[in-house]
Amino acid sequence: MIYNPNWFGNLFRQQSLTILGSFLFLVIISRLFYLQIIKSESLLVESKKNAIRDVPIIPIRGNMFDRNGVLVVDSYPYYSLTVTPKDYNHDADELVSDLLNIDTLLLKKKILDAKRYSPFVPSVIFRDISFSQMVSLEEYGFKLSGINYRVETKRNYPAQMKGTHIFGYLSEVNPKMIEKQPEVYNLGDITGGSGLEKFYENTLRGIKGHEFWLVNATGQLTGSWENEEKNIPALNGDDLYLTIDDGLQGYTEKMMVGKTGGAVAIDPRNGEILALVSKPDFDLNALSGVKSSSIWRDLVNDPTKPLFNRATLTRYPPGSTFKPFVAAVALQEGVITEDTKLVCNGIYYFGNRGFKCHGGRHGALDVRTAIQRSCNSFFYQLMTKINLDKLHNYGMEFGMGQTTGIDIYEQRNGLIPSTEYYDRVYGKRGWTKGFLISLGIGQGEVGVSPIQSAAYASVMANGGILHQPHFVRRIYHKQTGTFEDMPISSKPVSVSAKNMAIVREGMRRVVQAGTAVSAALPDVEVSGKTGTAQNPHGKDHAWFICFAPYDNPEIAISVMIENAGFGAVAALPIARQMMKYHFYGRNFILDEEMKMGVMVLSGTGDVIMSRSDSLRVAD
C-alpha cells in the first residue's frame, strides 16, 4: 500500500521530518560557521579590498641648502593624473585623450601598464597637467570613474647655481625598483635618477602616507574610512645641507659656458666640495616635471654628452700637474734629496729612445726649481729610479687611481698603474722601464678625473692629509628636528711633512716665477701647477691645479678643459677667477665685470662669457 490516510501525521512522520529539518539546519549552520568563523579573516580582507582604496600621500621631497644656508633646491606642487584601472571604463578613452590633448593609443598603453601593476591602486599616468585641464576633468568627473588627480611636487632650483651634475635629475621608478622595494615604490613614483638626488634618495624621499577612502561598487569615492582615524600622514623628506657655495658654483658654471671639461674646488681642511662643474650641462628644470621622452632622447643623443659628468667620470692623463706628486714620492723614497741636482739637456735618453723637454735646456736644477719650471728631463730621471708599485701606492694615498668616495654615484677609478697593470696589459716581460718614463710627467698610462685631481691638490694644500671629498655637510632630520653631521674619513699620506713642504715650495714658485705667474693674486699667495694632457685624438686637454693661501690653504682647485691646449692658457684663468670669487667675493667680481664690460648679451639671449678669451690674450 503506498497511501494510507491513517498514517497521517503519525509519530514516524513527525520524527522523519524532525530529523530532515535538523539535518538541513546543521548544514546551514556549519556553512555559516565555516564562512564567518573559519574563513572570516580572508573574507574580511576581500571586503576591504572591495571597499577601501589606499590612496598614497606623496611626501614632499627634502630641500637642499648650500654651505651658507641659501636654498638651492626645493619643491613646488603640480597636478598629476591617476587612474584606478579596476574602476576605469575604456568608453572614456576619447574624452580623456581629448581633454588632455594626447594620443588615445598612448593613453590606452598607460592604463594597461597601470593595470598590469595593480588594478586596485591609483597609478600616475600623466604628470604636470595644467590647472585648466584639471578643472575640465573635474567637470566631467561623473563620466570618468577611476580617473583622479594627485598633487605631486616638482623640483625647483631657486638659486644661482644650476648644479646639473651635483643635484642630478629625478625620474620615474623602474619596474625593478618596484620589485625590490614594493613597500616603498608604486608605479609612477618619482625617484632620484642621478647625483645627490639618487645618492640621498632614502633621505630626501620621505615616507609615504596613506589615506583610506571608501569606494562604492562603481568605484566612486564615497567618503573617508573610519573618520580618517586610520590615515597615516606622510613624513616629508629630510633636508640636505651642502658643502657647495652657491655663489662660487654659479659663477664657475658661468665661466665654463661654452667649454668642455670640469672644474672642482675643495676646502683642503676638510674635503668639503665648494664647487663642482661639468660642462656641457643642461637645465634640470627640463627634467623636473613631466620628463617628456623627446627631451630625454635629445639629451641622450646629444653629441656633446651633457648627461656625462666630466668632473667625476673622465680619465685623462694629469700632465705636468702630476709632477709635484712624483717629486714627493721621489723625496720620500730617498731617490733624491731637496738638494739633489739633475741635469736637463733638453732631451733625455733612455736606452736609445729620446724624451724631449720643453723650452730648451734647463741645465742643472733641484727639485723645487724643476717643479717651478716644469722640467720634463728632471722627472724622467726620477721615474727611472722610482719603484712603480710604490708610485702606485702613493697615488692611492693622494686620492688618485681609485674612487674618491664622493657622495654621488658617477665616479671612476682613474689609473695610477702598477706592475700588475703592465703585466696584465702587455704580459709579463712584455714591457720595459722605458714604458714608464713618461709617467714622470703625467703622460701615458695614467689617468685622473678633475675630482681626483682636486683631491690631490688639496692633499698638497694641507700638507699631507687626504680628506674624502663630499657634498653633504649634514642632514636635517625633520621628524626629530636634529642635525646629523656626515662622517668623513681622513687619511694622512706617507710622505713626511718636510718633504711635502719642499714640494709645496716648488708649487709656490710656479706661481711666483714659474709657468703660472698669471695665477697670482694680490694679497693672497697662490700655489699651483699647470698641466697639459697629450691627446692622441685631437687638441690637448688643459689642466690647472692650485691652492691658496699658501700658508693656510682654504681652497684647492682643479680645472680641466678638454681639447683646449695649454693648461696655463685655458684652465688657469678659470681657476684664478674662482679664487678671486672665493677670496674677494661676489661684489668684487661684479665690479670687475662692469669695468671690463666683458659680459655680452648675445642675440639669442644666452649669457656668454667672453672673459676667458680676453684673459687668454693677457696671459
Add this chain to the structure above:
Amino acid sequence: MKLTKRFPIDWVIVVPVLILISFGTLAIYSSTINSEVSENFYRQVMWVFISIALAVSLYFINLKTFQILAILLYAISIVLLVAVLLVGKEVYGSKSWLFIGPIGIQPSELTKYTAILMVASYLSIQKSGRSATIQLFIAMAFLLFPVGLILMQPDTGTALVFIGMSVPLLFWLGLDDLFTFMLVSPILSAALAFFNFYLFIGFVILGIFFIFYRRSSLLKAFYYITTNIAAGFGTVFFIQQVLLPHQRKRLEILMDPFIDPKGAGYNVIQSEVAIGSGGLVGKGFMHGTQTQLGFLPKQWTDFIFCVISEEYGFVGSMILILTFAVLMWRLLNLASRIKQRFASIFLMGMLLVISIHLFINLGMTMGLLPIIGIPLPFVSYGGSSMLTFMAFTGTALAIYAQRKEENL
C-alpha cells in the same frame, strides 16, 4: 485574564515572527536608507503594518469560515495568476507583477497561502464516494495547478517552492515512506551526480540498504536502482555530451563562482564576502561595507541575509536562524498535536513553505545552491511576501486559538 482565555495567543509563534520582522526592517533600513531606493524602508514599514492588520483580522475568523473562504481565495488567486500573464508588468525578465495604482503585488506569492488553504480545506471536509487516493490526487492538483501558470511568467523560484513542498506534504498526509523515497531519489541522484559523482554513488548505495532494510520487493529494488543510475549517469552524460561549451561553463560557475568573478559568479562571491567578513560579531548596524557601498545588487530582497550576517556577524545570524528554528519547531509541534485535519494540514503546509524558503534562500546566499530568487520569509523586502507570510501567521494563530473548540 478573561480576554486571554477567550482569545488565546500563541506567543511561540508571535514572538519569533516579530523578531524576524524586526531583523528584516533593520536590515532593509541599513541597506537602502543611504541609497537611491531609500523610500523602500518606509514602504516596507507600511507593508508590515498592513500585514499585521491582515493577520489580526484573520485571527478572528472562524475555522469553518476559513474552509469556505479557501475556495473563494483560491479562485481569486487563479484569476490573478491568469491576469498577470495578460496584463502584468515585466520586472527582471519575468511577468509577475500586477499593478493596482501605485501598489504592485505578486499573485504568485499570495497563491502560496491560498493553495495551501485550499488543500487543507479540501482534504478536511468529509466526502463520500471518492477513494482516499483520488482525493489525494485532487488535492495535489489544487496545489500544483498554479505551478503551470507560474512557470509561464516565468518564475522558477516560486514554482520550485510549490513542487518542493508537495513531496513532504504527501508524506505527511500518509504516503508510504518507501514510495516517497523512490519518488524523490532520482531527482536527488541527478542533483548529486551534477555536484559530485562519488556523492551520487554513495547515495545510491545507501538507498539500496534502505530498500532492503524495508524488506521491499525485488521489483521495487530493481526500479530504484535503474531510475537512480539512469538519472545520475544521464545527468553526467547530458552535461558532458549534450551541452554546448558555454552552457557547460554556466553550470561550472554554479560550482565554482571564481571562474567568472565579475560575471555570473559575482553575486555569489560578493555574498560570501559579505557574510564571511562579518566575522563573529559583525561590523555593526550601518557599518557593513559590502552592504553600505552596494557591492551586492538588490540586497534588500533575496540577499537580505548578507546584510544581517555582515552587520551582526555569526552571533546575529545564529539568532536569526535559531528564531526560524523555534518557529518551525512550534509549527511541527502544533501540526502533530492538533487533531483537526484542516489545522494540521495547514500548519504543515505553512511549515514547509517557510522551510523551503529558508533553506533555499540561505543555501543560495552562502554559496551552497545556485542562485534561485526567492525571499527570506518575514525578513526580505517585499509587500506580497510579507502579506503572504503574515496571512499564514494570522491563520496559524486562529487555528491555535480555536484548537479545542472544534473537531472536524
